[in-house]
Amino acid sequence: MKFFLIVFFVSNILYGADAAKVVKLDERFAESKNCKACHMQLVKDWEESWHSNSHFDKDEYFRKSIKYYSRKTRKSLNGVKVECATCHNPRISVTSTDINYEIEAVLGLDKGSKVNKALKDDALHEGINCVVCHNIEKIHSDRDETYRGINRVTWTKSGLMSGPYDDAKSPYHSVEYRDFMGKNSNQLCFVCHANMSSVQGVMFTNMEEEFKSDGKQCVDCHMGPKRLGVASTLKIDDGKAKKRMIRKHGFKGAHDEEMIKNSLKLSAWQKGKDVVIMLKNPQPHNIPSGYGSREILIELDYTNGTETIKNEAISLTTYYKDRRGKATIAHLAKTMSKDMSIPARGKKVIKVKKAGGATSVRISVYYKLVNDEVHKLLKLKEKQWSKKMLITAKTLKLK
Ligand code: HEC
Ligand code: HEC
Ligand code: HEC
Ligand code: HEC
Ligand code: HEC
Structure with missing residues (x-):
């Protein structure tokens, strides 16, 4: 068996393509600490949210589910971590693992691999952080229903934040308005909160399908109503922070x-x-x-x-x-x-x-x-x- 695996492994190195795609994230934006100087309150709200707990080290239920899933499917633990990262950790620098990786993992040859390095990245510990939601360039609603999370979006170029305002200016990053940050923000939530399916193809939850709105959007309840405040404490408006209609970033839900x-x-x-x-x-x-x-x-x-x-x-x-x-x-x-x-x-x-x-x-x-x-x-x-x-x-x- 081992001999067969090794032959298979070597031939795959020679002929198989590496499926892992690497997308580099600039360190100046990767973690929420980089946003604190000007967006302290929003960062604090978000730190208390379950979006910031979506990494396996921070959520016992998620972590043990990964282990259980790996044991039952015989897929490597790291392979499962990458699979679930599609929605739980979408800024991961590899988006899938292939049979080569599985064989490396079985043989214990995966130590220095791209996959293992990607999973150790510090920024990943933040789970669904600022540069997940605010670095979405486009949501591909035309893609197959089963494509969620990472597979449903294109990222903005590094340093461009998509947001709800069309007149914002920042010295730290560029900004652009997006509908899915403003009047159509349900679309952003449905990137991940929809069509959750099992490995056998059983769809066990679909919030998009069950949703019956009376005009309210997800953000009205989960980020609270819009209220007067400042989006950034930086003095940009005649020596003062600009007054804005803002929302909380707490995303309170079933854990609250x-x-x-x-x-x-x-x-x-x-x-x-x-x-x-x-x-x-x-x-x-x-x-x-x-x-x-x-x-x-x-x-x-x-x-x-x-x-x-x-x-x-x-x-x-x-x-x-x-x-x-x-x-x-x-x-x-x-x-x-x-x-x-x-x-x-x-x-x-x-x-x-x-x-x-x-x-x-x-x-x-x-x-x-x-x-x-x-x-x-x-x-x-x-x-x-x-x-x-x-x-x-x-x-x-x-x-
Ligand atoms: C389609 C996107 C998506 C994928 C892929 C995904 N999840 Fe999730 N997961 C979510 C969302 C959204 C929630 C939050 C739902 C809620 O709290 O009601 C969630 C919540 C969970 C929870 C509950 C956590 C808690 O604190 O209560 C567990 C456990 C979980 N996922 C396990 C997994 C495992 C294991 C995988 C990989 C096999 C995975 N998920 C892949 C979107 C996804
Ligand atoms: C789960 C997605 C999500 C995450 C994570 C997220 N945001 Fe937001 N953010 C939004 C949405 C949606 C809005 C628009 C709310 C509205 O006006 O309806 C927004 C609005 C903003 C605004 C405009 C002011 C406001 O409160 O409306 C700023 C600035 C901002 N976010 C910064 C951040 C920072 C900094 C982080 C990381 C600590 C972060 N966001 C994390 C979804 C997210
Ligand atoms: C040096 C200060 C500074 C830093 C650091 C900073 N920002 Fe900003 N940001 C601003 C200013 C100023 C605005 C515009 C505020 C306004 O117009 O009310 C802004 C606006 C935004 C908006 C709203 C854009 C829009 O068009 O709606 C988002 C989203 C945002 N920042 C995200 C981030 C994230 C994420 C980080 C960390 C990676 C970050 N910012 C770091 C100063 C900063
Ligand atoms: C990149 C994928 C992704 C996006 C985009 C996203 N979420 Fe989430 N969300 C998750 C995951 C994964 C969890 C579960 C985290 C955990 O429990 O470990 C979660 C958790 C939550 C929770 C907490 C639920 C609970 O059980 O306590 C709420 C509320 C929530 N999301 C609302 C939203 C809203 C509103 C939006 C749109 C503005 C949004 N999310 C966008 C993936 C996403
Ligand atoms: C009118 C207010 C309201 C709106 C709008 C709303 N929610 Fe909720 N949501 C709640 C309340 C209240 C709870 C807590 C009760 C519960 O957990 O079921 C909740 C719970 C949740 C949970 C945790 C559910 C669970 O059982 O694990 C998620 C995830 C969530 N909402 C996401 C969303 C998304 C995504 C949208 C938009 C498509 C949305 N919500 C729109 C009020 C709202």
Whole structure:
């Protein structure tokens, strides 16, 4: 086997082309520290965002998913890291690995390779940083749906920042207005937040398809409303910083208890021997959405006036099975269970049998980032992954 691999490897060096494309990023712009002098507040906002945590060293769930995926597909760990970097780390200097690299990795000959060097780059640790979003020259919406992240964009020439203003001037970098930074910014988000598919071609989330807007854009909720401030603290306007309408760069989402709170509306009533629970979703995308295996947990605590007589929990989540029919993560799914999420600007009604003798029931609705099945598969340790975040709760008197 090894002999065969070596022959294959040598012949590939001789005849195979290196698929890795190198795109160089100027050091003056590569990291957010280069922007601090003039955009301090925006950098601080962004540092608290999950975009800045999208590198595998900073996100336990992502890191362990990569390991799991590598083990199950027998693709090298670094090969998987490069594959996932398409959206999680799009400024990586190699965009794909090929069979040559896989063979090098098996033989332990990959130490000094371009791929390994690319993965060690400091700027990559910043995940989705300034020069991911603001260095997009063009979004290729005409490309096949499955081309996302790095494969859906062209980068600007080094030092050119695309932004929401058409009259900005900066001594540090050149600037240009882009529609996808202004009136059409959903397009920017859909570069990555759409069409997430497994290795088997199962599309497990598509925020673009489920999106039902009432005119609001993603940035209205995830960067907050436009408010008066300064885009840059540099004194450019008659010795003063220019006043501008700006947004926060926090991109708060499912990891944030404040965002989760009240994101669904709960109503409940008794109908004969049943308790009917209705969850309405006023948001323009499903809840949960985004990454697979998120969960909504509805807990019912029945009392008879003095003590708890019964607890019950209903889970709304999606489960994934691999080629052999075994439980797996979304990215390896061959099949998935019914989508249990509450549809965008829609509702879900659930009926349960009332506990006998109960005079009231406390209904609490929680959000969890990972359901128990995947939590166990990946052996996640950090508290955040098992934490129940309260969405809403209410008490219903029973007859
Ligand atoms: C996930 C994409 C994304 C990332 C990452 C990002 N930005 Fe932005 N940025 C935007 C969008 C979208 C707007 C336009 C918001 C609007 O006006 O609707 C914007 C606006 C701006 C503006 C204009 C002022 C404002 O707040 O509207 C500046 C300056 C800016 N970004 C700098 C930065 C810097 C510096 C970083 C890195 C710390 C960064 N951005 C990271 C998407 C991003
Ligand atoms: C020496 C100061 C300085 C530094 C350093 C700097 N910028 Fe700027 N930047 C500016 C000024 C000034 C503006 C224009 C502000 C205005 O017109 O309100 C600007 C505007 C922008 C805009 C908005 C452009 C538009 O047309 O809408 C973006 C995006 C941006 N900068 C990103 C960055 C990023 C990313 C970095 C770090 C790699 C960075 N800047 C570093 C001074 C700076
Ligand atoms: C280059 C790809 C890319 C682009 C462009 C992008 N995102 Fe993201 N976004 C990601 C990834 C990857 C994560 C997950 C990071 C993690 O959890 O480690 C993420 C996380 C988020 C989160 C946090 C979700 C949570 O679970 O807490 C929000 C909110 C978000 N993005 C909104 C946006 C919006 C709004 C835009 C458009 C202005 C946008 N993103 C553009 C890739 C992208
Ligand atoms: C009207 C406000 C609103 C708009 C507009 C909006 N969102 Fe959200 N989004 C929320 C709320 C509230 C949550 C938290 C509840 C949750 O996690 O589902 C959320 C959660 C998310 C999450 C985490 C979802 C999960 O379950 O992992 C992502 C990713 C996200 N939004 C991206 C987007 C993108 C991309 C757009 C535009 C296409 C968008 N959002 C538009 C309000 C909004
Ligand atoms: C099409 C772009 C895209 C690709 C490719 C991609 N991801 Fe993601 N990933 C995202 C986005 C966008 C989010 C944020 C969704 C959310 O938070 O709801 C995300 C979130 C995640 C999360 C949840 C992180 C958290 O903190 O909750 C995990 C785990 C994950 N991805 C694993 C992977 C793995 C493993 C790969 C490679 C096999 C991969 N992703 C490839 C776009 C992508």
